[in-house]
Amino acid sequence: MKKALVVDDIPEYVDTIEAYIEDSFDVLKAGSLDEAKKILTDNRIDLAIIDIRLDEDDPENREGLELLTWLKERVPDVKVIVMSAYREFDFAVEALNAGADYFMRKPLDPDELSSTIQKLME
Numbered sequence: 001m002k003k004a005l006v007v008d009d010i011p012e013y014v015d016t017i018e019a020y021i022e023d024s025f026d027v028l029k030a031g032s033l034d035e036a037k038k039i040l041t042d043n044r045i046d047l048a049i050i051d052i053r054l055d056e057d058d059p060e061n062r063e064g065l066e067l068l069t070w071l072k073e074r075v076p077d078v079k080v081i082v083m084s085a086y087r088e089f090d091f092a093v094e095a096l097n098a099g100a101d102y103f104m105r106k107p108l109d110p111d112e113l114s115s116t117i118q119k120l121m122e
Contacts, residue, residue, distance in 0.1 A: 028043060068082060
């Protein structure tokens, strides 16, 4: 079975996304940049779903973009969906320029997530 990594500092989002995709993927979960890097060092994944801000208490936090860049340097062919609850257009542009395959706004729409993943994995 393919592996997916879901990275978000809000456990409820991670669990919800896991419920959406667990029939198609072995889901690995991380709540921080360091935890995600450790998982990625030890596991080969096919898909990553990454929140841009991994510390909601820090308005300048962009660790998800840092993780995206780190991941793409090591595994350029991995498919990546970046998500954010924030409406900053710059985040979407920066994520796509850094190698993300798709940008989604939270809350995620299960049908959009499913169809996006299906297209990316073809």
